[in-house]
Amino acid sequence: MPNGNIALAASNGNWVRVYASSQGSSNSTYAQYDINFAHAVLWDPDRNRLWVNGQDPVTGVHILTALIVGGTAANPTLTEDPAYRKDLVPSRWAHDLQPYYNDKNKLVLTTSDGVYLYDKSTKSISKPSGDLQQNEVRSAGNLSTGEFYETRPDVNKSPAGACTINVWCTDTVDLYSSVDGSHVGSRTVTGAATYKARFWNPDYYGTTGQAEENLALNSPVSASSEYVSTYWGWGKGYATDGIVDSISGALGYSSQTGMTTNHTEWLEIDLPERQTFSSVTLYPRNDSGNIGAGFPIDFKIQVWNGSWVDRVSVTNYPIPGNAPQTFSWGFKDRTNKIRMYATNLRKVGGTDYLMQFAEVKVLHNSLTDGNNLATSSTVTASSSNESTYWGWGKGYVTDGERNSANGALGYSSATGVTANHTEWLVVDLASPKTISSINLFPRNDSGNVGAGFPIDFKLQIWDGTAWVDRVTKTGYPQPGNDGQSFSWGYSDTTSKVRIYATNLRKVGSTDYLMQFSEVEVH
Numbered sequence: 001m002p003n004g005n006i007a008l009a010a011s012n013g014n015w016v017r018v019y020a021s022s023q024g025s026s027n028s029t030y031a032q033y034d035i036n037f038a039h040a041v042l043w044d045p046d047r048n049r050l051w052v053n054g055q056d057p058v059t060g061v062h063i064l065t066a067l068i069v070g071g072t073a074a075n076p077t078l079t080e081d082p083a084y085r086k087d088l089v090p091s092r093w094a095h096d097l098q099p100y101y102n103d104k105n106k107l108v109l110t111t112s113d114g115v116y117l118y119d120k121s122t123k124s125i126s127k128p129s130g131d132l133q134q135n136e137v138r139s140a141g142n143l144s145t146g147e148f149y150e151t152r153p154d155v156n157k158s159p160a161g162a163c164t165i166n167v168w169c170t171d172t173v174d175l176y177s178s179v180d181g182s183h184v185g186s187r188t189v190t191g192a193a194t195y196k197a198r199f200w201n202p203d204y205y206g207t208t209g210q211a212e213e214n215l216a217l218n219s220p221v222s223a224s225s226e227y228v229s230t231y232w233g234w235g236k237g238y239a240t241d242g243i244v245d246s247i248s249g250a251l252g253y254s255s256q257t258g259m260t261t262n263h264t265e266w267l268e269i270d271l272p273e274r275q276t277f278s279s280v281t282l283y284p285r286n287d288s289g290n291i292g293a294g295f296p297i298d299f300k301i302q303v304w305n306g307s308w309v310d311r312v313s314v315t316n317y318p319i320p321g322n323a324p325q326t327f328s329w330g331f332k333d334r335t336n337k338i339r340m341y342a343t344n345l346r347k348v349g350g351t352d353y354l355m356q357f358a359e360v361k362v363l364h365n366s367l368t369d370g371n372n373l374a375t376s377s378t379v380t381a382s383s384s385n386e387s388t389y390w391g392w393g394k395g396y397v398t399d400g401e402r403n404s405a406n407g408a409l410g411y412s413s414a415t416g417v418t419a420n421h422t423e424w425l426v427v428d429l430a431s432p433k434t435i436s437s438i439n440l441f442p443r444n445d446s447g448n449v450g451a452g453f454p455i456d457f458k459l460q461i462w463d464g465t466a467w468v469d470r471v472t473k474t475g476y477p478q479p480g481n482d483g484q485s486f487s488w489g490y491s492d493t494t495s496k497v498r499i500y501a502t503n504l505r506k507v508g509s510t511d512y513l514m515q516f517s518e519v520e521v522h
Contacts, residue, residue: 001043003073007050009038016041016052018069018076031078033067036060040097046104047120048217048242049081053094053109062088064097064109064118068242070218072272081242083249086123091116096196098141102178105245108148110137115150121245130181138168139196146178151197162190169193215275216240216338216362222268225256227354240269244324244359246287252358254294255345265296265355268339269362274490276436276522279328280312280338283359284320290348292319294356298344301327304337305490319346324361333491334436338362373435374398374497374521378428383414385513398427402483402518404445410517412452413504423454423514424500427521432495435461437487438471440499441518442479448507450478452515456503459486462496478505483520497521 001007004022009015014036020029035054042051049066056063066084071077088094093112100106100117109116109125114133116125127133132140132148140150154161154170163169171192175185221236228235232251239253246252255265280301284292301312311329340360345353379394386393390409397411404410413423438459442450459471470488499519504512 001050001069002045005073005076007041007043009041009052009054011037011039011054014038014054014057016050016054016067016078018050018078020074020076022073029075031069031071031076033078033080035063035065037093039095042097042099042107044120046244048214049084050078051084051097051107053088053097062092062094062111064088064094068218083243083247084120084123086118086125088125091125095137096139096141098139098198099201101142101144101201102146108141110140110150112136115140115148121247128181130176131183132174132176132181138170139198141197141199142178143199144201147184148176148178148181149173149197149199150176151194163193165193168195173197214242214361214363215271215277216269216360217242219272220270221253222270223253223255224264224266225259227254227257236267239267239357239360242359244283244361246285246290246358248287251287252283252285252356253360254356255354257352257354259353260351262345262353264341264343265345266339266341267355267357267360268337269360271336271338271362274334274336274487275362276334277362278333279326279363280340281324281326281361281363282340282357283324283361284322285356285358286322291322293348294346294354295320295325296340296342296345296355299340299342301329302339302341303333303335303491304339305333305335308339308341315344333434334487335490372400372520372522373429373433374427374519375400377430377521379411380426380428381411381413382422382424383417385412385415394425397425397516397519400518402441404443404448404517406445409445410441410443410515411519412515413513415511415513417512418510420504420512422500422502423504424498425514425516425519426496426498427519429495429497429521432493433521434491434493435497435521436491437485437522438497438499439483439485439518439520439522440516441483441520442481443515443517444481449481451507452505452513453479453484454499454501454504454514457499457501459488460498460500461492461494462498463494467498467500474503483518 006019006021016033017030036057038054053064064086066081068079091111096110098108100108107118136156142148153168154163163171172188219240233249234254243250284295298315302308312327342355348354377398391407392412401408442453456474460467471486501514507513
């Protein structure tokens with residue numbers, strides 16, 4: 001899952017679960033959705049849904065459906081989104097679910113009697129033609145170049161294949177033309193016992209190979225006005241329901257109808273907690289005959305920092321097509337509120353001026369692995385042990401190396417000071433940068449993990465005339481081998497940060513030192 005949790009389907013257990021594995025390997029918390037003979041789970045980053053197949057435990061009908069993964073990473077929840085449920089009768093015993101790379105609006109589905117394409121918007125199922133239509137297909141998908149692949153148990157082939165370990169295994173993956181479905185080749189691993197095959201396409205999840213986490217998903221929404229219709233699917237809540245297309249029953253958000261003069265409208269998303277991000281994606285209305293309708297002409301995207309702060313200002317924005325519109329502002333904010341503020345609206349139909357969106361996404365940015373503003377920055381300090389042989393020195397604390405290794409151990413204050421005292425370290429960012437967190441990586445060479453990490457300290461930012469406290473710690477325990485991340489809520493724009501320590505640890509038998517392997521600023 002995007003947040004590090006793991007989704008499982010259990011055909012004997014008759015459930016789908018999402019485990020809170022992001023909270024550590026010993027964590028046993030999970031959310032469960034009951035579905036008999038569950039055979040597949042597939043995360044859909046476009047719709048923010050978890051697709052599953054199996055058998056309805058009450059009616060016995062074979063189904064394909066999508067689940068909303070709610071709650072938090074530590075305490076997930078699972079609920080069915082009935083807008084996507086599809087009864088598979090007369091085709092039964094679904095086995096696999098995979099992306100269809102030719103069209104993100106479709107999935108590849110296999111059942112006991114063949115291979116199907118499922119259209120997410122219309123909930124219709126079609127059957128590609130050609131040789132790939134075999135019985136007892138256990139898995140199928142397509143390559144980024146278009147060709148299909150599939151696996152079938154060797155016992156069901158004529159002549160039978162080599163794998164006899166069980167009744168669902170094969171040693172071969174077969175390939176089929178994307179044009180006419182004809183067999184174009186196979187790949188065999190002698191001695192293998194394969195059940196399902198997978199083609200890993202990082203573009204399905206984004207260029208990083210990981211799905212992006214939509215921070216706005218299922219978040220509360222407030223608005224200057226709204227048009228509410230549960231029949232058509234208009235309302236504030238539809239702006240963060242994860243459905244990026246305007247479909248009947250879930251069209252999206254619309255301001256109040258009947259407004260025949262141009263005016264101002266706003267839509268605010270309240271995140272459950274402060275989050276770090278630097279972009280917002282607005283999905284235009286895209287139901288038939290209304291593509292781009294209601295998308296504002298002049299608008300701002302704002303973040304809350306005790307007051308509303310403009311991050312994007314747009315005038316004369318053209319009516320968009322059927323594609324998401326992403327707006328970025330080049331640095332990260334940490335906040336719990338974001339607002340779309342429109343001052344010039346489009347006329348929808350013959351009379352009404354409206355603001356309308358199918359969906360609003362706020363995409364997560366990593367605190368620790370994102371843009372480290374301190375890399376190669378100039379460092380000054382109250383004192384410093386400079387040793388190029390061992391790799392101690394001010395410059396080693398912004399060299400990008402998080403681990404203490406011989407020749408690049410990190411920063412240490414001057415040795416030989418046998419009384420507890422004050423030390424400070426300043427990272428000069430060269431020009432004003434917008435930041436909201438500092439990561440301190442402890443010394444972690446063998447036998448010295450956490451050595452020199454201060455006990456009482458402050459993290460400060462420079463406001464142009466004085467140092468301002470942002471984080472204050474007392475009695476801080478000696479850390480292990482992990483980076484220590486400190487955030488203070490909202491964003492600051494500053495050119496300098498300082499670690500100011502007033503209570504140091506004794507390193508060895510005599511010296512009181514402040515030591516870090518790396519300092520990162522985000």
